[in-house]
Structure formats: structure tokens, C-alpha cells
Amino acid sequence: MQTVDVLVIGAGPAGTVAASYLKKQGYDVTILEKEKFPRFQIGESLLPCCMEHLTESGLREAIEPLNFQKKTGAAFMRGEKRCEFFFEDQFTKGWTWTWQVKRADFDSKLAEATRAKGVDVNFECEVTAVQCGPDKQIIDYNDPAGNPHRIEAKFIIDSSGYGRVLPRLFDLSKPSAFTPxxxxxxxxxxxxxxxxxxxxxxxxxxxxxxxxxxxxxxxxxxxxxxxxxxxxxxxxxxxxxxxxxxxxxxxxxxxxxxxxxxxxxxxxxxxxGYSIGVKQMSGEGFVLSGNSTEFLDPIFSSGVTFATASGLLSAKMTHRHLQGENVDWKKDYEQVIQKGIDVFRSYVSGWYSGDFQTIVFAKYIDEDIKRQICSVLAGYVWDQSNPFVKKHDTILPTLAKVIKMKEKAEEANS
Ligand code: FAD
The missing domain is CATH 3.30.9.100 (D-Amino Acid Oxidase; Chain A, domain 2)
Structure with missing residues (x-):
């Protein structure tokens, strides 16, 4: 039976970032990917924060020559109303631009670059069953001809996106609280x-x-x-x-x-019905990353950035685990990823409740507030020095209420 250090399920952004990082640390890494690439995928507008993850995993250089459309901001509109955010004018110091990509090309390049680093990337190989244990994980998969195979790994990173391989096999999914x-x-x-x-x-x-x-x-x-x-x-x-x-x-x-x-x-x-949650993000012998964890909503284009963020962090934790460290997966992985998800959850709720629109389409928006919101929109949702991150669950409804009261008073006085 083939034996590897780390088996990654899925060659999307989460899987390729995780695999590339671990290869750089000297591990024997294999990816099993169900589809033949290039394949269509939705999730085309990236956030500047993901450039950091692509850089750290050594994949950004491979993407640059493809000349994808540069994205420097986001514009929100409702009828005549309009509010534009420019990433160069934001609170958190970070990337001021990113790309808008056709995922077929983007993901193919990520997979090709990951393979060039020495990761064994296998297309049209569908993972069908997994048995996990403390030191040894057994993975069953079908090759492109449909023949069954078995592979053994010290650790599994599930980056299977909407396939949600381990959440399905281990009954880890939980329904989303959002309207379908x-x-x-x-x-x-x-x-x-x-x-x-x-x-x-x-x-x-x-x-x-x-x-x-x-x-x-x-x-x-x-x-x-x-x-x-x-x-x-x-x-x-x-x-x-x-x-x-x-x-x-x-x-x-x-x-x-x-x-x-x-x-x-x-x-x-x-x-x-794409919104879905997860009961836990890690367990004996495995960790979930990207859309295998939780997916909220496409409104703020956060999916790929969460895929690269969680792909990278899951790889760092796997490295520590394989080095014999006693990793606190709940604290050092799940709670970190959950924190970022929870920030976006507040903004997604604020979008559909209308609070976000009340703020960005107000007659007047304070420039500091705009910069702070801009950093959330750029994906910097772990920056606790940003009040729009730190107080994410209360700040939008409170500010929207104040704006509405002010506008009502102005109307009454006019
Ligand atoms: P994926 O990109 O889904 O990759 C997972 C890979 O795993 C796939 O290639 C799949 O074939 C493979 N796989 C699945 N099952 C198996 C198996 N059994 N064995 C082996 N391999 C398997 N995000 C953004 O950032 N920007 C956007 O503008 C945006 N727009 C969106 C619009 C909509 C309508 C929706 C629903 C989502 C949008 N997203 C967006 C989210 C984005 O699609 C995902 O968050 C992102 O693709 C997740 O990346 P991933 O690497 O986790 O998974």
C-alpha cells in the first residue's frame, strides 16, 4: 500500500495552498482530486488578504504571469445610490489589490504549480471512504478508470470544498442559520x-x-x-x-x-442552498479546510480567502503535529478560523437586514469608518485593532440605528 505523510483531498485553493506549504517543510504530500482540470468553479472575485496566503505558500509567483484582471476595490449600488471602496484606502496595512479570476484557469495553475513543487497531484481520483486513527489514516479512492485503491497517510487535510468528504463521511455538517x-x-x-x-x-x-x-x-x-x-x-x-x-x-x-x-x-x-456549517473542524488524524468547514454566503466574496487562510493555517498546524507537538486544534485552529467566519457572518446578516446598506448609502459616511469597513471587505477580519472587526456583532446595527434616527430628524426639520 502507498504510504504518504499527508493526504490532501481536493485541489482547489484550500488544498493547493495546504499541500504547497507542507511540501516546503519537506513532507511527502499527495493530493487526490475528483475532477479533471481545468474544471469550472464559482468564486471568481478574490480579496486582497488572500494574496498573503498565496505568497506564503509560494504560489503567487505562478499566478502572476496569467495576467488576471486586477481588482482594486468594490462598488455597492442600490438604485441611484452608490458607494465605492478602494483597497488602497483602508485601515489595516496589507494588500491593496487582488485578482478577479476564471477559476478553471486559476485552479489549474495552482494545481500545476503545486505539482511543480513536488506534490503528487492526482486528477480524476475520487475519495470514497476514510478510516481515521491516532497515527495512521486509511483512504480509499477510485482512479480515473474507476478501479479502487487504498493509500495510508499520517494525516489528512480535507479540502474537498462543496464535496465535503469528511463532514459527509463522519456526519459533521450542521445546517446554516441563514435563509436558504x-x-x-x-x-x-x-x-x-x-x-x-x-x-x-x-x-x-x-x-x-x-x-x-x-x-x-x-x-x-x-x-x-x-x-x-x-x-x-x-x-x-x-x-x-x-x-x-x-x-x-x-x-x-x-x-x-x-x-x-x-x-x-x-x-x-x-x-x-450552499450555506452550511460544521460541528467541528478537526478530529483524530484529520483537519478540515476551505468550504469543507463552513460556507456563509457569496455577498462579500470571502470564500476563496477563507479557503487559502484555512488551507495555510491547517498546514501549519499539521506541520507542528507531525513534529510531535501536542497541538491544541480547538484553540489554535478552529477558534481562529471561526473568529474570521463570525466577523463575516455579522456582515452577511447586516447585508440582508439592510443595516450594511443603511451605513454605506448614508448621505454622509465618515472616512475613518469607511476605511475600517474597507479592511473587512479586503478580508482582514483577524485585525482586532479594527473596531469593525472587534465589535462586529454590534457595530453595524448600532450605527445603522443612529443613521436612521439622524436622517429621520433631518427629514422632520426640513
Ligand atoms: P473548491 O474550490 O470547491 O475545491 C474543492 C475540490 O475538491 C474540487 O476541485 C472538487 O472536485 C474536489 N473534491 C470534491 N469531492 C472530492 C472527493 N470525493 N475526492 C477528491 N476530490 C474531491 N468565493 C470568493 O472568494 N469570491 C466569490 O466571488 C465567490 N462567489 C461565489 C458565488 C456563489 C454563488 C457561491 C455559492 C460561492 C462563491 N464563492 C466565492 C465561494 C467559493 O466558491 C468557495 O468558497 C471556494 O471555491 C472554496 O474553495 P475550496 O478550495 O475550499 O473548495
Missing amino acids: RGAVFSHLEDKNRTEKASNNIFVHSFDSNKSWIWAIPFSDGSTSVGIVGDREKIEALAENGGEKYKEFVKNFEDLGGRFSDSQFKFEPRAIL
Whole structure:
């Protein structure tokens, strides 16, 4: 039976970052990936914070020559209202830009660069069963021809994303507290794109903050456009080959005709009910990273950044564990990742309750507050010196309440 130090399930951003970091520490690392790459994946707008994780794992250099679309900020809109954030003007000292990527190309390059570092990356190999123990983990998988194999590892990092291999096998998933939502999306020709629209993700809120639409521009002139909303709404937009989705994207007033004569590059796809939690992120012989842990919502583009953050931290903890240290997985891994997730949870709740919009679309927004919110939007959700991180659970509703009271008083006085 083949034996390795670390077996990583999945070659997405979480898996490749984890595997590359561990290879750098001298371990024998194997990745088993179910799909043949390149494969489509959603999650195209990155956050500046993930550049740190790509750099530390030694993968950023491999991505640079692909000339992905540079992303320097995020613009939120609701009808006539508009608020733009620029990552160069933020509270936390960190990366001021990142990329918007077609994940088929991005993930393929990550996997190729990971393999070039000496990681054994195996495509079309689906993990089917796992037995965990204190020192020895047994993994069953099927090769591309469907033949079963067994591999032994000292430790497993589950980075299987929406596949959620270990949460499924070990019954670790727990339902999300969020309303079940969905998304329908495609890539479109974008001939009417302005210079401004090239560097930013555009997010339009509508339907009394219950729905929103994203426009994520790519460097080849095409743009990803997706609609997010309650499950029933998305099901209706997606039926009959996404007929109503297409109509909506062409005619939605707030998009100002940007896609009115655009060609759709592929038939719209829908994903429903993606928000999910997890009871624990580690156990005897394994750790979960990326979407195998918890996925909240796409609104603030946090998924890939959490994948790279948790991929990197899970690898660092695995390294310490394999060095014989008594790792406190709850404190040093789960609580750290959970802290970041909880910050974004408050912002996602604030988005759908309308508090976030009340703040960013207010007549006046204090520049310091804007900088602090900007750092959250850049993914720096572990910076406890930022009040919008530290007091994440109370600050949005409190500030929104004050703004509403002030606006009401102004209205009464006018
Ligand atoms: P993945 O990228 O899913 O990679 C996991 C890999 O594991 C896959 O390649 C899969 O084939 C493999 N795998 C699965 N099962 C098995 C198995 N049994 N054996 C072997 N391999 C297996 N995030 C952003 O950052 N920005 C965005 O703009 C954004 N938009 C989104 C929009 C929507 C509608 C949704 C639902 C999500 C969005 N996300 C976004 C989130 C993003 O898609 C994920 O957070 C991100 O892809 C997670 O990366 P990962 O490495 O954990 O998993």
C-alpha cells in the first residue's frame, strides 16, 4: 500500500495552498482530486488578504504571469445610490489589490504549480471512504478508470470544498442559520464596460435587500454576472435554460444597459442552498479546510480567502503535529478560523437586514469608518485593532440605528 505523510483531498485553493506549504517543510504530500482540470468553479472575485496566503505558500509567483484582471476595490449600488471602496484606502496595512479570476484557469495553475513543487497531484481520483486513527489514516479512492485503491497517510487535510468528504463521511455538517438562498450565473460578453467597471466588482442590491446581482470583470473582456436571492426566486430565474435570468440581466435598469446586447458564454448555471456549517473542524488524524468547514454566503466574496487562510493555517498546524507537538486544534485552529467566519457572518446578516446598506448609502459616511469597513471587505477580519472587526456583532446595527434616527430628524426639520 502507498504510504504518504499527508493526504490532501481536493485541489482547489484550500488544498493547493495546504499541500504547497507542507511540501516546503519537506513532507511527502499527495493530493487526490475528483475532477479533471481545468474544471469550472464559482468564486471568481478574490480579496486582497488572500494574496498573503498565496505568497506564503509560494504560489503567487505562478499566478502572476496569467495576467488576471486586477481588482482594486468594490462598488455597492442600490438604485441611484452608490458607494465605492478602494483597497488602497483602508485601515489595516496589507494588500491593496487582488485578482478577479476564471477559476478553471486559476485552479489549474495552482494545481500545476503545486505539482511543480513536488506534490503528487492526482486528477480524476475520487475519495470514497476514510478510516481515521491516532497515527495512521486509511483512504480509499477510485482512479480515473474507476478501479479502487487504498493509500495510508499520517494525516489528512480535507479540502474537498462543496464535496465535503469528511463532514459527509463522519456526519459533521450542521445546517446554516441563514435563509436558504441560491444563485444563477453565467459569463457574458461585456463590450460596454467602463474603465471603472474593469477594476471593481459591482454589486447591485434590489428587492428590498433580499436579492443582489454581481458583475465580476475578467481580463479577456468578459464578465461574470450572477443573481442571488431566495431559493424560489432563483429556481424561477433558472428554469428553461435560464430564460428569465437572461431577460433580467439584459433589462435590469440598474445595470444601465451594460449587457443589453451581450452574448452569454454558457447556459446559466444555478447553485441552491450552499450555506452550511460544521460541528467541528478537526478530529483524530484529520483537519478540515476551505468550504469543507463552513460556507456563509457569496455577498462579500470571502470564500476563496477563507479557503487559502484555512488551507495555510491547517498546514501549519499539521506541520507542528507531525513534529510531535501536542497541538491544541480547538484553540489554535478552529477558534481562529471561526473568529474570521463570525466577523463575516455579522456582515452577511447586516447585508440582508439592510443595516450594511443603511451605513454605506448614508448621505454622509465618515472616512475613518469607511476605511475600517474597507479592511473587512479586503478580508482582514483577524485585525482586532479594527473596531469593525472587534465589535462586529454590534457595530453595524448600532450605527445603522443612529443613521436612521439622524436622517429621520433631518427629514422632520426640513
Ligand atoms: P473548491 O474550490 O470547491 O475545491 C474543492 C475540490 O475538491 C474540487 O476541485 C472538487 O472536485 C474536489 N473534491 C470534491 N469531492 C472530492 C472527493 N470525493 N475526492 C477528491 N476530490 C474531491 N468565493 C470568493 O472568494 N469570491 C466569490 O466571488 C465567490 N462567489 C461565489 C458565488 C456563489 C454563488 C457561491 C455559492 C460561492 C462563491 N464563492 C466565492 C465561494 C467559493 O466558491 C468557495 O468558497 C471556494 O471555491 C472554496 O474553495 P475550496 O478550495 O475550499 O473548495
